[in-house]
Amino acid sequence: MEIERKFLCGKLPFSLAEFPHKQLSQCYISTNPVIRIRKNDTQFFLTIKGTGELCRQEFELELTQEQYNHLNKKCETSVISKKRYYIPLNTTATAELDIYENQLEGLITIEVEFITMEEAQLFIPPVWFGKEVTFDNRYKNSSLSQFGIPPELS
Amino acid sequence: MEIERKFLCGKLPFSLAEFPHKQLSQCYISTNPVIRIRKNDTQFFLTIKGTGELCRQEFELELTQEQYNHLNKKCETSVISKKRYYIPLNTTATAELDIYENQLEGLITIEVEFITMEEAQLFIPPVWFGKEVTFDNRYKNSSLSQFGIPPELS
Numbered sequence: 417m418e419i420e421r422k423f424l425c426g427k428l429p430f431s432l433a434e435f436p437h438k439q440l441s442q443c444y445i446s447t448n449p450v451i452r453i454r455k456n457d458t459q460f461f462l463t464i465k466g467t468g469e470l471c472r473q474e475f476e477l478e479l480t481q482e483q484y485n486h487l488n489k490k491c492e493t494s495v496i497s498k499k500r501y502y503i504p505l506n507t508t509a510t511a512e513l514d515i516y517e518n519q520l521e522g523l524i525t526i527e528v529e530f531i532t533m534e535e536a537q538l539f540i541p542p543v544w545f546g547k548e549v550t551f552d553n554r555y556k557n558s559s560l561s562q563f564g565i566p567p568e569l570s
Numbered sequence: 571m572e573i574e575r576k577f578l579c580g581k582l583p584f585s586l587a588e589f590p591h592k593q594l595s596q597c598y599i600s601t602n603p604v605i606r607i608r609k610n611d612t613q614f615f616l617t618i619k620g621t622g623e624l625c626r627q628e629f630e631l632e633l634t635q636e637q638y639n640h641l642n643k644k645c646e647t648s649v650i651s652k653k654r655y656y657i658p659l660n661t662t663a664t665a666e667l668d669i670y671e672n673q674l675e676g677l678i679t680i681e682v683e684f685i686t687m688e689e690a691q692l693f694i695p696p697v698w699f700g701k702e703v704t705f706d707n708r709y710k711n712s713s714l715s716q717f718g719i720p721p722e723l724s
Contacts, residue, residue, distance in 0.1 A: 445599065446641060449616060449631055462603060464618050466631055475629035477603055477620055487600060490644050 418465070418474040418529065419536050422555060424546035424569075425513065425524035432513070437501040440514075443491040447558040453479070453487050460484035469551045470536060493561035496520060505542065509535075516560075523565050525555060572619070572628040572683065573690050576709060578700035578723075579667065579678035586667070591655040594668075597645040601712040607633070607641050614638035623705045624690060647715035650674060659696065663689075670714075677719050679709060 442454035450465035460481055466473030479487070497517040504510050509528050516523040526545055530536040541548070549555040554566040596608035604619035614635055620627030633641070651671040658664050663682050670677040680699055684690040695702070703709040708720040 445605075445644065446637075448640075449633065449637055451599075451605065451616075451641075462605075462618065464616065464629060464631060473631065475618060477618060477627065479603065483600075483603060486602075490599065 417471060419471045419531070419533055420527055420529045421470065421536055421539060421541075421548065421550045423526045423528075423541060423548050423550075424555075425526055426544045426546040428544050432501050432515075435501045435503050437499050439497075440500050441495055441497045442557065442561075443488070443495045444493040444558055444561055445487060445490045447493060447562060450558050452558070453484055453491065455484065462487065469553070471533060493558070494519065496557055496561050509539070511542075520560055520565055523560070523569065525549070571625060573625045573685070573687055574681055574683045575624065575690055575693060575695075575702065575704045577680045577682075577695060577702050577704075578709075579680055580698045580700040582698050586655050586669075589655045589657050591653050593651075594654050595649055595651045596711065596715075597642070597649045598647040598712055598715055599641060599644045601647060601716060604712050606712070607638055607645065609638065616641065623707070625687060647712070648673065650711055650715050663693070665696075674714055674719055677714070677723065679703070 438457045440454060440456055442452055445451040445453065452463045454461045454463065460479040460483070462477045462479050464475045498514045499517070501513040502510055503513055505528070509530065512527045514525050514527070528539065530539065553559055554563070592611045594608060594610055596606055599605040599607065603621070606617045606619070608615045608617065614633040614637070616631045616633050618629045652668045653671070655667040656664055657667055659682070663684065666681045668679050668681070682693065684693065707713055708717065
């Protein structure tokens with residue numbers, strides 16, 4: 417079970433250069449239900465997600481590059497590319513800050529994953545977090561891969 | 571995690587008619603890794619399986635008929651149809667006896683699922699179980715859907 421809140425990004429009070437990052441690219445064999453393949457630096461993953469916003473079932477399987485290449489042919493969406501920075505917060509949580517590229521350039525989102533629903537509900541976002549979009553399906557990556565940046569931001 | 575042993579079927583000392591059964595049909599979006607869709611009477615499921623024989627990761631998600639129909643177009647194998655009978659054993663386990671149909675007619679397999687590896691290893695098959703095929707990949711449904719019944723049986 418994945419418990420996660422998602423935010424747009426406000427003004428960063430620090431440089432991202434000091435935090436580790438990975439280069440991600442992903443696309444969707446299916447967006448409903450979500451069947452996603454992702455390249456994460458040099459690793460490859462298949463991920464299935466159930467329905468839900470704050471809380472949803474998720475299962476991940478590591479793939480070989482060969483398996484990834486085969487599944488890549490079955491994708492029905494454009495590829496999302498983004499740099500993901502890992503920023504530790506003042507709690508046990510880590511902010512995953514995604515800087516989107518190519519057709520989604522300009523979009524920056526932040527996700528924070530929690531162990532329990534209570535922890536998620538009690539979380540107070542730092543001042544550099546922007547508007548919360550946890551419950552806005554347009555900001556799901558499966559939607560972004562199909563429909564691009566929501567009009568309010570583009 | 572799914573822990574399961576699989577057998578061919580010997581001579582049944584009882585009639586199957588007294589046991590409940592379901593009509594299954596399934597095919598594969600991918601056989602490596604396994605991404606399977608299955609119709610189980612009137613329910614629909616998406617299942618992902620990791621590698622392994624006796625023990626493998628497995629994740630299942632219920633689908634709507636509409637989701638199933640969409641994913642059906644992405645399948646790369648022929649459809650497997652079978653009747654699955656549920657036969658309680660003298661332990662906490664249930665034998666799932668599959669009678670294959672159409673291109674796999676003549677094949678009958680039995681699967682028993684266990685909670686722990688120890689339970690799986692201590693299991694003594696009833697006399698009406700045939701040869702064990704847990705470690706014979708040719709009897710995986712993903713293989714049967716691609717290559718049909720192994721030559722030794724056909």
